[in-house]
Amino acid sequence: MRLAIMQPYIFPYIGYIQLIKAVDKFVMYDDVNFINRGWINRNRILVSGKENMFTVPLKDASQNKLINEVDVINDGKWHVKMLKTIEQAYKKAPYYQEVFPLISETLHAGEQNIAGLALVSLQKICQYLEIKTEIVPSSARYSNAHLKAQERIMDICLQEKASQYINPIGGTELYDKKYFEERSIQLNFIKSRPVVYQQFNNEFVAWLSIIDVLMFNSKEKVHQLLDEYELV
Secondary structure (H helix, E strand, O other): OEEEEEOOOOOOEHHHHHHHHHOOEEEEOOOOEOOOOOOOOEEEEEEOOEEEEEEOOEEOOOOOOEHHHOEEOOOOHHHHHHHHHHHHHHOOOOOHHHHHHHHHHHHOOOOOEHHHHHHHHHHHHHHHHOOOOEEEEHHHOOOOOOOOHHHHHHHHHHHOOOOEEEEEHHHOOOOOHHHHHOOOOEEEEEEEOOOOOOOOOOOOOOOOEHHHHHHHOOHHHHHHHHOOEEEO
16 A cells, blocks of 8 residues: 655645655645745746746744644635636636636635645545545544654554555655665655646746646646656
8 A cells, every 4th residue: 555645735736746646545744833935825826927926825824833723814805816816827728617616616615724725625636637546634543643753654654554655755864764664664755757848838837836737738648747757
């Protein structure tokens, strides 16, 4: 059983979705500390040929809070502004009609905290792409918040009876392959290959939100791009 564990990101870049597709179960690590100025509540889209950051506004966000304790500001205003920006940026994109509704449904899902909103975005993406990976919030199942770092990851792997744990390539210095091997778990890191596709007639801007990938590519093409990685 292949397992991955990752903090929740809203409409993340394609490498995050590659990780979800690569495993049988994806644990959304939502009961760890929030990271200020990270990718949990923001990402980049293409506006007038250039990258542009979108941000979901949060109430009293702090690194002293767990991700699932950080609430979204639900005043209704930013939803309208963000959707308008996306509409104006992508309304001429080939798959706008199919993709825009899943973005709108996510933002209007009524989720109170950023973890819940990110989860909805991941579920909508996977539903659209017919990715069958089970997504589980860590706060809902494992009762191991007293453990730290690699020990906590290992405890989740053991509870799930994982035979393989796949982590983003950036974690190579955090995890020890021998530590996993001693517990009969294969540790691999996922490394994305360059992903390139047509964005209108602009010079290509890489590693934007999955929103951008979905707007410009058919489902079949997206799946081809999702397979552009290697395990090391």
